[in-house]
Amino acid sequence: MHGSRSHLPATGDADALLRLVAACRAPAHLASLRAAHARLLLLLHPSHPSAAPARVKLIQAYAACSALPAAHAVLDSLCSPDHGAATTTICFNVLIRALTAASLHRDALRIFASMRPRGPACFPDHYTYPLALKSCAASKDLLLGLQIHSAVARLGLDANRYVAHSAISMYARCGFPEDAYRVFDGMQNRDVVSWNAMISGFARAGLFERAVDVFKQFVVLPCSIPDAGTMASILLAMGNAKAEDIILVGKAFNEMRLKELISWNAMLAIYANNEYHVNAVELFLRMEKDGVEPDSMTLATVLPPCGELSAFSVGKRIHEIIKRKGMLPNLLLENALTDMYASCGCLKDAREVFDSMSARDVISWTSIISAYGKHGHGREAVDLFEKMLGQGLEPDSIAFVAVLSACSHAGLLDVGKHYFDSMTCRYNITPKAEHYTCMVDLLGRAGCISEAYDFIMMMSIEPNERVWGALLQACRIHSNMDIGLVAADSLFRLVPEQTGYYVLLSNMYARAGRWADVTSVRSVMANKGIKKSPGxxxxxxxxxxxxxxxxxxxxxxxxxxxxxxxxxxxxxxxxxxxxxxxxxxxxxxxxxxxxxxxxxxxxxxxxxxxxxxxxxxxxxxxxxxxxxxxxxxxxxxxxxxxxxxxxxxxxxxxxxxxxxxxxxxxxx
DNA sequence: ATATCGGCGG
Structure with missing residues (x-):
């Protein structure tokens, strides 16, 4: 595709020009597109049978070349009575579609609203309404969504499944899942997209159990065929899923005859998000064996489980795939690679990935800082944190967790205190339990047990079990019985079923040689029927x-x-x-x-x-x-x-x- | 010649 006129087809060949128009898909093709457009105007009289499809193609092409004003101009040129109302509506639909695809939802709704004044002959139709409702959903405009949905009902278009599906999504995304369910429930015959829309509707509204329920209802239907959309929809609802639900979804996935890439990716993500690391890596290996080509989402999803398992050789192979497929630079992947290497204990490789990046965001820096932190290299972590600040990047709450935990791992007491103060005072970040845990750990293990205890007492939020756990750990190391017992009491009140803390407490007694107390803790555990989580x-x-x-x-x-x-x-x-x-x-x-x-x-x-x-x-x-x-x-x-x-x-x-x-x- | 649901990090 070139911009010069010499490459245009000879005059008279409208079909060739239309093929040329359809091939214009990027801003670089804009000059060719304009030239072809000009020729077509000369060639096709508005009454010509190809004139209407040509307009549609021109709007699509301009939109694909990111020339939305030009696409709009084609629509505006449709004022001659030679064009039927149907053509006008189609052109509107195509333009609105282009705008929603570019996430320009407000513009899409503006164009939608401008249809009516075009004259009574130009109505939005069953193609237009789904697009308009989608834009309402994306911009969380319930009021307009309701207006549109009731207009749709008045026109008798609400039986159209496309309309119903976008209405379900609109209500759910606007925070009204029960209204979404009413639409779903009222549908005469549902297809797989109806079910998917309802599953993701409940999931997006945070009603995970309802989403899983709908999924279960769907898969037990005699002739239901879940598809990639089903997998992608249920994923969001499976953040902290029950084992039986994960098995159920896994079964549905296995039974899918045609597994699209999105289904594989969703299944990987469900395993990864639920700490089924081995399943995730095994599923990826199965993909390789089945010859399924992974995309960057696949690899970004399976890298964290590799890190968790320290599956260095699989992780390294994924890195090779990424390089071979020319997927770099890609922030998501590079950040995931940094983490994976660090998590496998390969600090050098993590640093190499980090150094090779052409752009880095706060997440990249946080990854490498926590990598050094976890390895005990607190000074390097702190230096990197300062370097990040020097680049003008604003640390967020998680970046502070990384640098504070690096300080606590390395015993950098004063530096840690300094960062905690700077986080609250300079960056106005409200400390969360994680930050307090780092500080209690830092103070406690450095031997400042009572200072750590005072710190907990001054917390602006209720201390959770990790905070008390850090204190108990410190008390064990420094054999501080008095505060250790306070910490233990708080822990048993908060999480009586958590076994690790009983072990910690009994260890503390053991360290102090108080074997009778060790025995009594053990008998408490035995009485409560508590089983230690096996190492x-x-x-x-x-x-x-x-x-x-x-x-x-x-x-x-x-x-x-x-x-x-x-x-x-x-x-x-x-x-x-x-x-x-x-x-x-x-x-x-x-x-x-x-x-x-x-x-x-x-x-x-x-x-x-x-x-x-x-x-x-x-x-x-x-x-x-x-x-x-x-x-x-x-x-x-x-x-x-x-x-x-x-x-x-x-x-x-x-x-x-x-x-x-x-x-x-x-x-x- | 046109549309609905759907994956997201430290």
């Missing part, structure tokens, strides 16, 4: 994820793993390993403390990877609890005797261990 470690080997539990003997290689572990523990005893009996984070039986420590899931996972990977390969382990002191020490010594990097990610941070030294500097 589990996961590792990636090839494309498979392996899970280990404490004392696990289910793994096919179990025999070898225990042999290896025995050998390792024997060797590190010789260089200073002495099981930390007091730090019995996950054990149950007191009499067998050392035995239990030696089979903590992270140790099994490390032994498993040592057996199955070649010398020099880094060992990556992700666990669902905080790593205990004993395992931390063992991992450091094992890294020494085997000359392996060990990257241990727990729920709180990342321990990057090289030759016996951990990035956390043993402050954790």
């Amino acid at each position: 589990a470690s996961i590792v990636e080997l090839g494309d498979r994820v392996h899970t280990f539990h404490i004392g696990d003997r289910c793994h096919p290689q179990s025999e070898m793993i225990y042999q290896k572990l025995d050998e390792l523990l024997g060797r590190i005893r010789g260089i200073g390993y002495n099981p930390e009996v007091e730090a019995t984070l996950h054990d149950v039986e007191e009499e067998d403390k050392e035995g239990h420590l030696s089979v903590h899931s992270e140790k099994l996972a490390i032994a498993f990877l040592l057996i199955n990977t070649s010398p020099g390969t880094p060992i990556r382990v992700t666990m669902n609890l905080r790593t205990c002191g004993d395992c931390h020490l063992a991992a450091k010594l094992i890294s020494t005797i085997t000359s392996r990097e060990i990257i241990l990610k727990d729920t709180n941070r990342i321990h990057h261990i090289v030759q016996g030294a951990c990035s956390c500097g043993d402050y954790w």
Whole structure:
């Protein structure tokens, strides 16, 4: 496509000119389009049978070239009586469609309103109303939406399913889901789009359970065929879903004969948003096997689960796919890659992605800051935060969480205090529970327990369990019984069923040698029927994820793993390993403390990877609890005797261990 | 010659 007139077809060939018009899809084609337009005017008399379709094509083409005024001008030229009213309406529809597609909803509604004065012959029709209602929905204009919907009813067009579907969406998006449901309920025969509209309507109005109910009603219908729209609609309602619902949606997805990319992406997102990380990664592998071409949404969705699982090799392969497909630069993907690498403990790769970016937003900076923070490199995190400020970017609430937690991981007490003050005073950000948790953790672990307690007392919001949990943790480290008991009381009041805190408390007693109290906490747990959440470690080997539990003997290689572990523990005893009996984070039986420590899931996972990977390969382990002191020490010594990097990610941070030294500097 | 529902980060 070129702008020069010499490339235009010879005069007289209207069809070729129309094909040329239809091929103009970008601003660069505008000159060609104008030239073709001029020729067509000369060639086609308004009464010519091709004149009307030509107008429609011209409006579409101008809109596609982002020349909306020109598109509008074509419409304005339609004043001659040679044009039928039908043509005029179609041209209006096409222009309005172009405006809604460009999210110019106010303009769309203005053009819509200007139809009537055109004369009694030019009515909006069943094509126009859905577009108008969509614009009402997008601009949350319930009043206009109601007017339009009642006009539609007066005209008897409300039986049209397109109209009904856009009305459902309009009412729901304007915050009136029950009115949306009335439209849905009154429909004579519903199709899949009707159901999708109602599902997403309830979801968008925040009525997640209603949305899931409608989904369930739909899939049990004898001849219902859910489609990509169904999957995309239900996704929003599955933020914090019940296991049975996730299984149900997964079943519907599996039964879909034709799986469009959006369906795959939605299913991935449902798994990812519900911490079904393994399912998400496995689904992605299935996509690869089935030859489904991923798009940037697919990859941006599956990268966080890769990070969560420390599935470095899959994550790295996704990075290769992104590069091969020429998807970069793309902020969403680059930010996701930074996070994924950081979460896998590959700070260097995370930094490389970050450095290679051609544009960075606050989220990019937050990602790299929290990457350094989680690895215990507080100074670097703080430097990056300052650099971000230097670039004129305004930190938001989450950016402050990143820098404050970096300070707390590294024990940068004064810097953390400074940022907390600057957040509230300079940036007028109201601290949330996360910020308070960082500060209590920072103060508490630095030994300022009573200051941390005072901090909680001065909070402007009700302290939640994480805030008290941070204080209890600090009290355990510094053996502060008095405040520790206050924290424990508050915790048991807030979340009596949360097991981790009982363990923390019993640990605190254990550290102080108060074994009677340890026993009484345990009996409270036993009386309440509380079961500790089992410690589990996961590792990636090839494309498979392996899970280990404490004392696990289910793994096919179990025999070898225990042999290896025995050998390792024997060797590190010789260089200073002495099981930390007091730090019995996950054990149950007191009499067998050392035995239990030696089979903590992270140790099994490390032994498993040592057996199955070649010398020099880094060992990556992700666990669902905080790593205990004993395992931390063992991992450091094992890294020494085997000359392996060990990257241990727990729920709180990342321990990057090289030759016996951990990035956390043993402050954790 | 034209339309309805639908995915979103740190």
